[in-house]
Amino acid sequence: MDLSAIDILKTAKIYISNEKHLGLIEDAFEYASKKHKNQVRKSGEPYLIHPLAVANILAEYHFGPYTIISGLLHDVLEDTDTEHNEISDLFGEDVAGIVQGVTKLTQLSFT
16 A cells, blocks of 8 residues: 555544644654655565554544654654654654654563
């Protein structure tokens, strides 16, 4: 499934009416696209496929804008040169905290 920011925004617009929030979702897509540029998965697909799918699922379940943004950005700390404060400056500390928390989850080992 090929997803884009347009698909996510179309879904989000069903229940998010605040243009500022919709703009931040679009900004997060652009930011994630830039940060994951030239990264590919083992399958050869663009790396951004996964964060887009996550954000789309979050939008389908009517999660809030900051959760959708966090879905788009959830791999940037782990897989790019992005720093926590950069996300905080651009998208707020709440988003940066969620992204940091997801990154820490991947470091846990489950039995």
